[in-house]
Amino acid sequence: MISKNINDNKNRIRYLFGNSSDLVFHQFETLSETGAMVVYINGLVDKSALNDSIIRPLLEDLISPYDIKSTIYISEIKEAKTLKDAVDSIIDGHVLLFFENFDYAFIMNICRYEKRSIQESSSEQVIRGPKESFIEDLYVNRTLIRRKIRNQNLIFEDYIFGRQTNTKVSICYIKGIVNDEILAELKARLNTIDIDGVIDSHYIEEHIEDAPRSLVATIYDTEKPDVVVGKLLEGRIGIICDGSPVVLTLPRLFIEDLMTAEDYYLRPQFATYLRVMRVVAFFASMMLIGTYIAIATFHQEMIPTKLLLSIATQREGVPLPAFLEGVLMLIFFEFLKEAGLRLPKPINTTVALVGGLVIGQASVDAGLVSGFMIIVVAASGITEFVNLQLRELVVLYRFVFLFLGALFGLYGISSGSIILIFHLVSIKSFGVPFMYPLAPYDKEGMKDFMRRSPLKKYNYRPKYISSKDARKRSADNEE
Amino acid sequence: MKNRTFYISLILTVSLILSSCSSSRQIDSLGIVITMAVDMEDDEIIVTSQISSSKENASTSNQKSAGSSSDIKYVQGRGKTVYDALKNASLNYDRELFLSHNSIIIFGEELAKTGIGDIINYFSYDIGTRETAYLLVAKESKAYEILGLSYLTDDYLLTLIENAHLTAKTRNMTLVEYLRYYFYSHGLVPGVVQLTDKMEIDYEKKEKSPTRKVLDITGGAAFYKDRLQGYYSGEEMIGFNFLIDEIKRNPIVFETPDELTQGSKLFSTRGRYTTINILKSKTKLNMEVRDEKPHLIVDVNMRGTIVEETKGLNLSDESVRLGIEDACSKQIEKYIDMAMYKAQKEFKIDTFGIGIVLHREYPEVWKEVSKNWNEVFSDIDYSVNVKTSIIRTGVIDLPINIIKGRE
Structure with missing residues (x-):
């Protein structure tokens, strides 16, 4: 309960906050000489608004605390009856106002803190289409979505996770489009979360995903509002987490990894071509090294004669068997990648230069590895970056295929692929088959699979994902 | 779930063991045979293999032009059967002969006249041999004499054969075609290859002299069953x-x-x-x-x-x-x-x-x-x-x- 004595309140709040140094207590007397006190956390509130809109009217105009709403210039004033409410609102960045002889406090929202401005996404750049990306602030992120869907059916629901961090998390969906079963399932899973702190949206993802032991992610993440909006319109649900610029959407399908936002801003033919290239790159980055080693050590008769002679020439004098050669180069490449990823830009150039030269030229000249292996490793390295969403899967399975190819030849490669396919078709994301629309096959869904059909052709939203009324456009306009 | 994993791994293991596909070979341990010549002398089979040797133009010595004529090796083995002769070749050559890329099989005239049926058997037996290899008969010479010309690069003879359609004065016939025709006892006319002299003018001596031997594949060899009967001319x-x-x-x-x-x-x-x-x-x-x-x-x-x-x-x-x-x-x-x-x-x-x-x-x-x-x-x-x-x-x-x- 809030005491009528200001000093009493002050001491109790100070005690609750453990005498934290960023807490500010400011005591003064209003025009009518009533004792008053504002409490806030330094840095979370707008100081000029505090001075001009709260303190000044109180000092100059306030006659009775009961007139407060007609005196100060704040749009959001609530009353706190208990000390717990009061403390919670301080943490949220609100200002508490106490009056002498009042057993409740006023909570005023003039919250304002430093945040990053909205910039172009660094991980999902596009040439054409919206360029803005999410920032670390939940409220701004919600606005970014709201501005694109001007519809009262866009719903945000708030949750708070983290025993210590009390992080705000919002789920958002479009009522009428969302599949209620998936929504209920998501809510059930969210309610089981018991976690100390939520620092990034990935913390939520790991708690609610379907296949935590698999390398395949069953929840999609993006930094771009237009991507989220596109997914919401298909009936997916978004999860926005305060403090993270990455927004999750679910359920996730395999094909989403091979799509980019730009697919829908380009001509359908070209977008289709790009998707085919991405599929090729996906397989190349995963299986190229393994297949090369399998063919070069088990199935030399499969290589065209001239190519074989060329490989044989380069292999001449290389001390390592093809398998070790591949592992060596691949590990070298991974080191180089990892080093280059987090270095400051000026050093990065040096690393790239030294790494490129050492790996590319010197190791061939020294006779440590064959030139052909360098090409294969480089090709699978480059193709890895074509599908960034699949990187985790590709990098680790590449090693798996490398071992399989070296141990069992093409037999190993094909059994590895079969097991991978088994795995992919057995995964579900929130009840939706991961390989939809390929397995289970759906003709309507195939319109937006490898082939990106013209937008006019999409008459239905994806089956399973959206609600039963899946028609996108009125039947009269159907093509 | 456990059952499923067990069955999948069982199937994979069984097919791995039973198919016996588990021998790996490094490319640099193979002697890649490009052309093969088969002869018979004193009841012994002589197999001469032209091997594309990569030792000399290995990547460590880039200065040497790749595919120069001196890179080619000839390996000869004698034995009672073709397989025996091939294995005996390893007594004087450090690599395992790799027959899968052998694109030409040349038979000596002498051998062709006594019959190649028993010998050709091997090439349809072994899993390593290429059935699309072209068959040739060395006209008026031993087969191994055909190999060993200084200008013979890896695919020189192969290109000659594959260009047969430009003149129609020769024929390219593969091993598998031979085996097919053999049952019909007709059309058994593989190509021939012959060493001929080429006139070259020696500008220092200012005279024409046959300084160089070249290969010529004009004509065809007529077989009855597996025996050489004679030659067709180019026309x-x-x-x-x-x-x-x-x-x-x-x-x-x-x-x-x-x-x-x-x-x-x-x-x-x-x-x-x-x-x-x-x-x-x-x-x-x-x-x-x-x-x-x-x-x-x-x-x-x-x-x-x-x-x-x-x-x-x-x-x-x-x-x-x-x-x-x-x-x-x-x-x-x-x-x-x-x-x-x-x-x-x-x-x-x-x-x-x-x-x-x-x-x-x-x-x-x-x-x-x-x-x-x-x-x-x-x-x-x-x-x-x-x-x-x-x-x-x-x-x-x-x-x-x-x-x-x-x-």
Whole structure:
């Protein structure tokens, strides 16, 4: 309960906050000489608004605390009856106002803190289409979505996770489009979360995903509002987490990894071509090294004669068997990648230069590895970056295929692929088959699979994902 | 779930063990055989392999030009069987011979005459051999003499064989084709390869001398079953290829009929020949029984274009075109006659598969004659109808002698 004595309140709040140094207590007397006190956390509130809109009217105009709403210039004033409410609102960045002889406090929202401005996404750049990306602030992120869907059916629901961090998390969906079963399932899973702190949206993802032991992610993440909006319109649900610029959407399908936002801003033919290239790159980055080693050590008769002679020439004098050669180069490449990823830009150039030269030229000249292996490793390295969403899967399975190819030849490669396919078709994301629309096959869904059909052709939203009324456009306009 | 994992791994393990596909070889431990020569001396089989050696032009010595002639190695092994000889080669060569890329098998003439049936067995036995390897007979020499020419790069001989369609004067026949034809006992005509002298002028000595040996694949080797009977010459091979309908795009050269040039006042009329390049040719063999004797009818339907004409003919004249077509047809008939004569009178074997046509059209007659078909074949009558149609004159510009003649 809030005491009528200001000093009493002050001491109790100070005690609750453990005498934290960023807490500010400011005591003064209003025009009518009533004792008053504002409490806030330094840095979370707008100081000029505090001075001009709260303190000044109180000092100059306030006659009775009961007139407060007609005196100060704040749009959001609530009353706190208990000390717990009061403390919670301080943490949220609100200002508490106490009056002498009042057993409740006023909570005023003039919250304002430093945040990053909205910039172009660094991980999902596009040439054409919206360029803005999410920032670390939940409220701004919600606005970014709201501005694109001007519809009262866009719903945000708030949750708070983290025993210590009390992080705000919002789920958002479009009522009428969302599949209620998936929504209920998501809510059930969210309610089981018991976690100390939520620092990034990935913390939520790991708690609610379907296949935590698999390398395949069953929840999609993006930094771009237009991507989220596109997914919401298909009936997916978004999860926005305060403090993270990455927004999750679910359920996730395999094909989403091979799509980019730009697919829908380009001509359908070209977008289709790009998707085919991405599929090729996906397989190349995963299986190229393994297949090369399998063919070069088990199935030399499969290589065209001239190519074989060329490989044989380069292999001449290389001390390592093809398998070790591949592992060596691949590990070298991974080191180089990892080093280059987090270095400051000026050093990065040096690393790239030294790494490129050492790996590319010197190791061939020294006779440590064959030139052909360098090409294969480089090709699978480059193709890895074509599908960034699949990187985790590709990098680790590449090693798996490398071992399989070296141990069992093409037999190993094909059994590895079969097991991978088994795995992919057995995964579900929130009840939706991961390989939809390929397995289970759906003709309507195939319109937006490898082939990106013209937008006019999409008459239905994806089956399973959206609600039963899946028609996108009125039947009269159907093509 | 556990059950499923167990079954999947069981299936994978079983198929791995039973298929026995678990031997890996590093590429640099293999001696990659490009061409192979098989001979027989003193009841011993000699297998000589041309190996594309990569040792000399390894990546560590980049300065050397890749594929230079000295990079090629020849490895010889002797043994009682082909396999034995191949394995014995490892006694004097440090790598395992790798036969999967062997694209040519050459048989020595001596061996071919005694029969290659027993030997060729190996090439259809072993999993490592390539069934599309071309078969050649070394004409008038040992097979290993063919290998070892200094200018012979990895695929020199292979390219020669694969260009056979440019002239139709030779034939490329693969191992698997041989095995197929063997059952029919016809068409067993692999290509030949021969060492010939090439005249080269030595500018220092200022005299012509045969300084260099070259390979020549003109002609074909006629086999009866697995034994070499004799050789077709280059021109006979054109007739042969017409008869078995394997003509692609080769030229036909024939004498230009004199009457076509009458009345033309040309600057030069010394040219004798006209050349037609075949665009498409189709041969049909038909049998008839005339006077209780099989009678062969050969219908050739050929379309071609004039590529060279030296007599200054007025090609836009309809009658001239018809005359040339007629002359061309006669030349093709002549080629076919040559091939038929050789097969009927010299070899006395049906190398063209005419017996099959008879079998197909007159099964009863075939029943009677099949026992001694080659004897019957050697004196059957035949008639040849060639229809040539020239679809293009091929003239881009008026030849200079015509321009001169018209002045």
